[in-house]
Amino acid sequence: MTPSIPLTRDLVLIGGGHTHALVLRRWGMDPLPGVRLTLINPGPTAPYSGMLPGFVAGHYAREDLDIDLVQLARFAGARLIAGAATALDVQGKTITVEGRPPVAFDVASVDVGITSAMPALDGFAQHGIPAKPLGPFATKWEAFRANATEPKVAVIGGGVAGAELAMAMAHALRDRAPEITLLDRGRALEQVNAAARQRLLRAMAEQGVHLIENAEVRAVAEDHVLLSDGRRIASGFTTGAAGARPQGWLAHSGLDTEDGFLTVGPSLQTSDPSAFAVGDCAHLSHAPRPKAGVFAVREAPYLYDNLRAALSGGRMRRYRPQKDYLKLISLGAREALAERFGTARRGRLLWRWKDHIDRTFMAKFDALPTMQQKLPKVVAEGVRQITGDAPLCAGCGAKVGRGALQDVLAGITPHGRDDILSTPGDDAAVLRTGGATQVFTTDHLSAVTKDPVLMAKIATLHALGDIWAMGAAPQAAVLSLTVPRMAPELQRRTVGEITTTVSEVLQDAGAALVGGHTTMGDGLTIGLSLTGLLDGAAIxxxxxxxxxxxxxxxxxxxxxxxxxxxxxxxxxxxxxxxxxxxxxxxxxxxxxxxxxxxxxxxxxxxxxxxxxxxxxxxxxxxxxxxxxxxxxxxxxxxxxxxxxxxxxxxxxxxxxxxxxxxxxxxxxxxxxxxxxxxxxxxxxxxxxxxxxxxxxxxxxxxxxxxxxxxxx
The missing domain is CATH 3.90.650.10 (PurM-like C-terminal domain)
Structure with missing residues (x-):
C-alpha cells in the first residue's frame, strides 16, 4: 500500500481573482504533493469582469457572471476561508482575517483586485457605489434595475470602463426613459485611439448617454451629483469607475509598492520572495501595463509554475506581457467595438466573438470533474453495495446507522448504580457527583471542511448540543484530536488554530477547555468529551x-x-x-x-x-x-x-x-x-x-x- 504523503508546506492564495481561479483549476489537475493549499476570499464566488457590462445590460444572469469558488476549492483540494484578508505580515508569515486566528503561510500569493471607491469625494462613501469590487456593485445594480421607475444614473469616470457601464445601463433601462450621465474631469476615452474614440462617442449618443467632460465632481448626494460649477446632475444610482485604486491594507504589508500596488518582477514575486502578487493589485516593475484582465489571465500559467518552484526548490519562469492587446468593448446592445494597433471596428459579429471568448473562459470552471469512487477491479462481495457511486459523507453523515447502534446498546448489562440517573437512550449521562448533578457526553466528527477553524467551531457546537438538550449549563471539555500526517510546524499551526477556536467557543458557552489528546491519522477528526451542570431535573x-x-x-x-x-x-x-x-x-x-x-x-x-x-x-x-x-x-x-x-x-x-x-x-x-x-x-x-x-x-x-x- 502506498503511504500517504505528509503535508510539509502551506500555500495561501489571498483573493479569488482570475489568475488565482485558473491556478486553482490547474492545481486540481496536477497538485504538488505535500502542500496544503488555502484560498482566502470574502465570499463564495468571484465575479468575472469581462462579463460585467453584459450582466448590467441584461444579457447575462448573475449566476453567469460568478465563478463558484467553493466548488473550485473542492476540486483543487484547497480549504476555503470565507473572509476578507486585512493584513499581510511577511516577517511573521501570517495573514489576518477578521474573526479567526492568524493564517500562517510558507508561500503566499495576492490577487485581490482593485477598488474604484472615492474616499476623498464628499458623500461618495454614503451614497456612491464603486464599480469595483464587482460583487457588491452587481448586487446593488440588480436591485436598482428591478425597482427603479424613473431611473437616473450618474457614472463618474469617462474611461472605457465608465463608457461600457453607461451604455449597458442605458440599454437595460431603455423601456423606462432613463437619464444616464457620464462624467469625466477631463477628456473622455483618452485610453483608445482616435478612430475608436469617435465610434464610442457615436455609440453612447445612440444609447442616449449624456457625456459631460471637464466636469469636476464636488459631492455625491442621495439623489444627485454636485459639480464644482454648481450644476446638479440628478441620480438615484451613482457609481464610480474613475481609475484603479489599490486595496488600502497592501501599503502596510512591508512590501515594496508603486502608488499602493505591490511591486513584482518577472517571476511575479514581490520584494519578499515568499510573497507573489498578480492581477490588478500588482505593478509589473519590469514591464508596466494598464490594469486589464487579459494580463491576469495570461499570468496564470507562470504563477502556477513559479509557486510550485518556490515550494519545491525549482527554477522560476519569466513573465513577459504582450505590448498591446485586443480590446473588445461592449456597446450596451449586443454589439461591440474592437480596437488594436490603431484600428477600430464595430459590429454585432464582434459581440458574438466577445461572448464566445467570455463563455469559453467561464466554461473552464463549469466543467470540473466530480468525485468518483475508485475501487480495484476485483473486490470482496458486498464492497460495491456499501460504497456505492458516491464518496462517504463526513460529519453526522458518516455515523453508524441507528439499527447497529441500538442493537449494541440493547446488549449492555444494566449498571445497577444509584449515582447514574439516566437511561441509555438519553442525549447525555446524568450523574450524581457529591452534592451536584452533572451531565456527561462525548461526540466526535470527521471533517466536513478542510478549514480547521471552521471545523472546530462546528464540532464544538455540535458536541455542546447534547448538554443544552438536557437543560444543563456547559462546564468543562477535553479535546480529542486526529490530524493528517504533516510536518511538525504544520502540526503546531493546525493544533493551535483548533485549540484556540475550541476554547473560544466553549468560553462563549460558559465552559472551559481543560485538556486534550492528539494523534495523527488519515484525516481531520475533532471530538470532545463534555460535562454540564444541572440546577434541577434533566430534560x-x-x-x-x-x-x-x-x-x-x-x-x-x-x-x-x-x-x-x-x-x-x-x-x-x-x-x-x-x-x-x-x-x-x-x-x-x-x-x-x-x-x-x-x-x-x-x-x-x-x-x-x-x-x-x-x-x-x-x-x-x-x-x-x-x-x-x-x-x-x-x-x-x-x-x-x-x-x-x-x-x-x-x-x-x-x-x-x-x-x-x-x-x-x-x-x-x-x-x-x-x-x-x-x-x-x-x-x-x-x-x-x-x-x-x-x-x-x-x-x-x-x-x-x-x-x-x-x-x-
Missing part, C-alpha cells in the same frame, strides 16, 4: 404529552448540502449558508426552552429519527406538517435532484416513521451536523414563547395519541 426524551407543541430551532438540510458539496454539485452560496447555520449556537434556544417537557438535538438520525426517539420514550405519537419544517437554502433543490447523504437509507428505513415519498419528506431523514434543538412544549408555554419571538423557534407539529411519527 430527557420522556415527558411529551398529548396536545403538546413540537418546535425546532434550526432548519434541516445540512447532510444533503454537504453530500452535494463533496460531489461538486452544491452552489457555493448554499454551502456557506449551511456552514453559517452549523456555527450558530443553540444557547439562546436552550435558554428559551428551559420549560420543555422533552428535548433532543437533531443530528445523525435526522429530524424523523430524533422525533421518533422522543415519541418512543414518552409513549406517544406525533404529527408533523412537512411544509412547516424550515429548510436550509438550496436543500430542497438538491433533494429534488436525487442527492442523498450516506446514512439516508438507514434513516429512511426507520419503522417508527411514516412519510410520503417526496424530496421534501426525504429531508426529514437527512442527518444533521450541529443541528437545531427539537423540543416538546406545553401549548401555553409554546404560545408564550411565540409571542416573545424567542430564539427563532418554529412550531412544526403536535403530540398525538398512538405511536410513531407521521409527516403530512
Amino acid at each position: 430527557t426524551l420522556a415527558g411529551a404529552r398529548l396536545g403538546d407543541v413540537i418546535v425546532l430551532s434550526k432548519p434541516v438540510g445540512s447532510g444533503t448540502i454537504l453530500a452535494a458539496e463533496m460531489r461538486g454539485q452544491a452552489r457555493g452560496q448554499d454551502v456557506l449558508s449551511c456552514y453559517d447555520w452549523m456555527v450558530r449556537s443553540n444557547a439562546p434556544a436552550a435558554r428559551s426552552l428551559a420549560q420543555a417537557r422533552a428535548m433532543t438535538d437533531v443530528t445523525g438520525f435526522g429530524l424523523a429519527g430524533h422525533l421518533a426517539g422522543i415519541c418512543e420514550a414518552s409513549g406517544v405519537g406525533a404529527v408533523v406538517d412537512l411544509d412547516a419544517v424550515p429548510l436550509m437554502r438550496g436543500a430542497l433543490d438538491l433533494a429534488e435532484a436525487g442527492v442523498r447523504s450516506s446514512i439516508y437509507a438507514d434513516n429512511r428505513a426507520d419503522w417508527r416513521v411514516t412519510a410520503p415519498d417526496t424530496p421534501r419528506a426525504a429531508l426529514m431523514f437527512d442527518p444533521q451536523t450541529s443541528g437545531g434543538l427539537l423540543a416538546v412544549l406545553d401549548r401555553t408555554e409554546a404560545e408564550r414563547l411565540a409571542a416573545m419571538g424567542a430564539a427563532a423557534l418554529t412550531p412544526i407539529g403536535e403530540i398525538t395519541e398512538g405511536t410513531g411519527v407521521t409527516f403530512r
Whole structure:
C-alpha cells in the first residue's frame, strides 16, 4: 500500500481573482504533493469582469457572471476561508482575517483586485457605489434595475470602463426613459485611439448617454451629483469607475509598492520572495501595463509554475506581457467595438466573438470533474453495495446507522448504580457527583471542511448540543484530536488554530477547555468529551404529552448540502449558508426552552429519527406538517435532484416513521451536523414563547395519541 504523503508546506492564495481561479483549476489537475493549499476570499464566488457590462445590460444572469469558488476549492483540494484578508505580515508569515486566528503561510500569493471607491469625494462613501469590487456593485445594480421607475444614473469616470457601464445601463433601462450621465474631469476615452474614440462617442449618443467632460465632481448626494460649477446632475444610482485604486491594507504589508500596488518582477514575486502578487493589485516593475484582465489571465500559467518552484526548490519562469492587446468593448446592445494597433471596428459579429471568448473562459470552471469512487477491479462481495457511486459523507453523515447502534446498546448489562440517573437512550449521562448533578457526553466528527477553524467551531457546537438538550449549563471539555500526517510546524499551526477556536467557543458557552489528546491519522477528526451542570431535573426524551407543541430551532438540510458539496454539485452560496447555520449556537434556544417537557438535538438520525426517539420514550405519537419544517437554502433543490447523504437509507428505513415519498419528506431523514434543538412544549408555554419571538423557534407539529411519527 502506498503511504500517504505528509503535508510539509502551506500555500495561501489571498483573493479569488482570475489568475488565482485558473491556478486553482490547474492545481486540481496536477497538485504538488505535500502542500496544503488555502484560498482566502470574502465570499463564495468571484465575479468575472469581462462579463460585467453584459450582466448590467441584461444579457447575462448573475449566476453567469460568478465563478463558484467553493466548488473550485473542492476540486483543487484547497480549504476555503470565507473572509476578507486585512493584513499581510511577511516577517511573521501570517495573514489576518477578521474573526479567526492568524493564517500562517510558507508561500503566499495576492490577487485581490482593485477598488474604484472615492474616499476623498464628499458623500461618495454614503451614497456612491464603486464599480469595483464587482460583487457588491452587481448586487446593488440588480436591485436598482428591478425597482427603479424613473431611473437616473450618474457614472463618474469617462474611461472605457465608465463608457461600457453607461451604455449597458442605458440599454437595460431603455423601456423606462432613463437619464444616464457620464462624467469625466477631463477628456473622455483618452485610453483608445482616435478612430475608436469617435465610434464610442457615436455609440453612447445612440444609447442616449449624456457625456459631460471637464466636469469636476464636488459631492455625491442621495439623489444627485454636485459639480464644482454648481450644476446638479440628478441620480438615484451613482457609481464610480474613475481609475484603479489599490486595496488600502497592501501599503502596510512591508512590501515594496508603486502608488499602493505591490511591486513584482518577472517571476511575479514581490520584494519578499515568499510573497507573489498578480492581477490588478500588482505593478509589473519590469514591464508596466494598464490594469486589464487579459494580463491576469495570461499570468496564470507562470504563477502556477513559479509557486510550485518556490515550494519545491525549482527554477522560476519569466513573465513577459504582450505590448498591446485586443480590446473588445461592449456597446450596451449586443454589439461591440474592437480596437488594436490603431484600428477600430464595430459590429454585432464582434459581440458574438466577445461572448464566445467570455463563455469559453467561464466554461473552464463549469466543467470540473466530480468525485468518483475508485475501487480495484476485483473486490470482496458486498464492497460495491456499501460504497456505492458516491464518496462517504463526513460529519453526522458518516455515523453508524441507528439499527447497529441500538442493537449494541440493547446488549449492555444494566449498571445497577444509584449515582447514574439516566437511561441509555438519553442525549447525555446524568450523574450524581457529591452534592451536584452533572451531565456527561462525548461526540466526535470527521471533517466536513478542510478549514480547521471552521471545523472546530462546528464540532464544538455540535458536541455542546447534547448538554443544552438536557437543560444543563456547559462546564468543562477535553479535546480529542486526529490530524493528517504533516510536518511538525504544520502540526503546531493546525493544533493551535483548533485549540484556540475550541476554547473560544466553549468560553462563549460558559465552559472551559481543560485538556486534550492528539494523534495523527488519515484525516481531520475533532471530538470532545463534555460535562454540564444541572440546577434541577434533566430534560430527557420522556415527558411529551398529548396536545403538546413540537418546535425546532434550526432548519434541516445540512447532510444533503454537504453530500452535494463533496460531489461538486452544491452552489457555493448554499454551502456557506449551511456552514453559517452549523456555527450558530443553540444557547439562546436552550435558554428559551428551559420549560420543555422533552428535548433532543437533531443530528445523525435526522429530524424523523430524533422525533421518533422522543415519541418512543414518552409513549406517544406525533404529527408533523412537512411544509412547516424550515429548510436550509438550496436543500430542497438538491433533494429534488436525487442527492442523498450516506446514512439516508438507514434513516429512511426507520419503522417508527411514516412519510410520503417526496424530496421534501426525504429531508426529514437527512442527518444533521450541529443541528437545531427539537423540543416538546406545553401549548401555553409554546404560545408564550411565540409571542416573545424567542430564539427563532418554529412550531412544526403536535403530540398525538398512538405511536410513531407521521409527516403530512
